Amino acid sequence: MPRSFLCFLAILLINITSVFAQSTGAISGQIKMVDGQPFASASISLVELNKSTLTDEKGNYSFKNLPPSTYHIKIQVLGAAQKDIEVTVVSGQIATADYQLPEENVMALQEVTVSGNVNRFSKKESKYVARLPLKNLENPQVYNTVPKELILEQSAVDLGSISKNVPGAGIPMIANQGRVTFRSRGFETEPNARNGVAGAAFSSIDPVNLERVEAIKGPSATLFGASISSSYGGVYNRVTKKPYNDFGGEVSYFGGSWNYNRLTADVNTPVNEDKTALFRLNAATTNQKSFQDLGFTNNISIAPSFSYQITDRLSLLLDVEFGSEKGTSVVRFNPYNKGTKIWSIEDIAFPYERTFMSNDLIYQTQMLNIFGQINYKISDQWTSQTIFSRARSTINGYITAINGVSDTTARVQVITGNTNFIATDIQQNFIGDFKIGNFRNRMVVGLDYYNNSNDFDRITVNTATFDFTNPPANSGATQQIVDTMAEAGTGTLRKEKNSDNTYAAYVSDVFNFTDKLSAMASLRVDRYQYMGVYNIATGVTAGGLGANGTSAGPYNQTSLSQKMGIVYELSKDHLSVFSNYINGFLNKSGQALDGTAFKPEHANQLEFGVKGDVFNHRLVGTVSYYDIQVANSLRQDPNDANYSIQDGTQVSRGVEIELTANPFEGFNVIAGYAYNDSEYTKADTSVNGLRPALSGPANTVNVWMSYRLAEGKLKGLGAGFGGNYGSMSYQTNTQTTKITIPEYTMLDAALYYDQPKYRISFKVNNITSEKAWSVRLTPQAPAQFIGGFALKF
Structure with missing residues (x-):
């Protein structure tokens, strides 16, 4: 095949791609919580094309290669009212559809990554403690949290090291098969809750997959039952x-x-x-x-x-x-x-x-x-x-x-x-x-x-x-x-x-x-x-x-x-x-x-x-x-x-x-x-x-x-x-x-x-x-x- 003909095909393909790109547009936006922090994992749907995606850790989402038209963005967040936003897409442009949730506490029903927090060791909001969309200041029960930021900074490589940050936990008691027990308000308390339900382990528990530890204080059988609330001092919940x-991650050696x-x-x-x-x-x-x-x-x-x-x-x-x-x-x-x-x-x-x-x-x-x-x-x-x-x-x-x-x-x-x-x-x-x-x-x-x-x-x-x-x-x-x-x-x-x-x-x-x-x-x-x-x-x-x-x-x-x-x-x-x-x-x-x-x-x-x-x-x-x-x-x-x-x-x-x-x-x-x-x-x-x-x-x-x-x-x-x-x-x-x-x-x-x-x-x-x-x-x-x-x- 003549070289000139191959060049002609390449130029034609580039022009077609360019024309196609210019004939489509995109929609992007950011979802924020009521306090302005980004909302991760919110469900975003493009109604007309039946497409869906989730917001990333910074609350961002996008839909690309969209033909010019009027679309409706549907925002679904557990615990909050549905929000529909009308967006017009123009060729070669990116339409913006941002939204800030007007209601509080919706994040209590799903995992949310909060970034840009000046007080990096204070991650108090939890969907597990009350099983309700309830902020710390609204919750009549006391609980302490040890977030991953503190775990990482302290090179805390076991649950005993993590518990050092919980008031009253004391020196952890290690059982003969690696199981760990803490003190809470004068009673023995084991980390037998995982994501808010029974997750007992009669062995050592590696913290490699921990987002945080929640020490919920006081008798908690009403919501957690005696199966995991075996201590009158409280419940240790592993999140x-x-x-x-x-896409992301890391590998590390200690x-x-x-x-x-x-x-x-x-x-x-x-x-x-x-x-x-x-x-x-x-x-x-x-x-x-x-x-x-x-x-x-x-x-x-x-x-x-x-x-x-x-x-x-x-x-x-x-x-x-x-x-x-x-x-x-x-x-x-x-x-x-x-x-x-x-x-x-x-x-x-x-x-x-x-x-x-x-x-x-x-x-x-x-x-x-x-x-x-x-x-x-x-x-x-x-x-x-x-x-x-x-x-x-x-x-x-x-x-x-x-x-x-x-x-x-x-x-x-x-x-x-x-x-x-x-x-x-x-x-x-x-x-x-x-x-x-x-x-x-x-x-x-x-x-x-x-x-x-x-x-x-x-x-x-x-x-x-x-x-x-x-x-x-x-x-x-x-x-x-x-x-x-x-x-x-x-x-x-x-x-x-x-x-x-x-x-x-x-x-x-x-x-x-x-x-x-x-x-x-x-x-x-x-x-x-x-x-x-x-x-x-x-x-x-x-x-x-x-x-x-x-x-x-x-x-x-x-x-x-x-x-x-x-x-x-x-x-x-x-x-x-x-x-x-x-x-x-x-x-x-x-x-x-x-x-x-x-x-x-x-x-x-x-x-x-x-x-x-x-x-x-x-x-x-x-x-x-x-x-x-x-x-x-x-x-x-x-x-x-x-x-x-x-x-x-x-x-x-x-x-x-x-x-x-x-x-x-x-x-x-x-x-x-x-x-x-x-x-x-x-x-x-x-x-x-x-x-x-x-x-x-x-x-x-x-x-x-x-x-x-x-x-x-x-x-x-x-x-x-x-x-x-x-x-x-x-x-x-x-x-x-x-x-x-x-x-x-x-x-x-x-x-x-x-x-x-x-x-x-x-x-x-x-x-x-x-x-x-x-x-x-x-x-x-x-x-x-x-x-x-x-x-x-």
């Missing part, structure tokens, strides 16, 4: 990262002390051309050794998520967590507590850097959590939300503890075998925002089904006693010793299955008397069916050990819990006063000496305080006082030690303060103080009138200060410094024996250089190598150095 409307190596990846991409189907993958793997003489953990986490805007009214979210870990148990020391004594863990002289284990006593865990949610916009006032959650954890191998036999001797207790935990939660919520006359109502009506099933096939053995103050060579436990004892049948066998079902219905309404005065009223009815314990060895189904030490059999219980609150905004959107009365419960099995069946245990909280958001969001905080009364607690029957009676009580009172501040550009502070006074008020004589042993320190302080250059050649260079303080606490606290944990002050520092394409970070934890222990007397690591490097795309 996961969601897909967004763009290395540090004791052969610490961590690799992470975060990749996000649209799946289809309209960008209504989105996919995101977060993954991490971590290998580390213990600072002690023996011990290690190796794990991997994979967390994909997928969202699909099926129509302008219907959306789907699927979120999965998979984790696998192999490691050795942390030290859990239970000192000898017989006799009359008052001493500190420091006085006991248990070696700080010894485990008395071996690296062949390995546990292996596997976790799989599946979360699915379907949102359907029924009308401008009502939204349907259907949720499915399934959590499965498996533990194989060896779980250990060290039990004191005398003041100077101990022996290792080892549990070996298999354990499985499976939890299924199905919810149907109808969420409304409507008016009755001139009065605004925000309401959620929900149904909840929860099933829990566990099975155990394991044996517990106790190894030989050794002197831990002057230990002989090879003292402690090894795999060979444990296996030999288990095969000889010298241990205690647990071979059983158990399960329970919970059926619940709840309703919660926020009624606005005026623009500034609102009241919340919530009620939950909970039907609990305990199916009993099936003993595989005997083939008998019973209730396991009841409170009186005998088989209690399967049982059913019905519970009511309520939540009431009132809020008055002294200054609209800036300062509010609030009060709440919240109830929580736990089901109890067994019966008293006279045959009376036990009732569910109940806790009632009365709280009041002040919330503020002032100086153009530069100072955000909460100050509150609470009083929690736990009733119907079981205690030993004074007339018969083999039985229990149900009239025990416990009180927990305290003050909590949380502040996040941005005094001047580039400088951010987050600080908290928690005072907790817990006491058994009617209990066994050995503990009556005393502080519960595992309630943690009475006083805790957390603070983090950071400064980042916002301009100049070194823009993105920043540094942070802070720490945590906890007063003396108890591992054992009875009238005769008190084993105390000394106060601690642990300081951390960070240095980083954050650029659009990369990030370099350096962190030192526990700079002064302060010796500290959790409530399980697990020694905390001395100074740890972690360096990181991330590439962004």
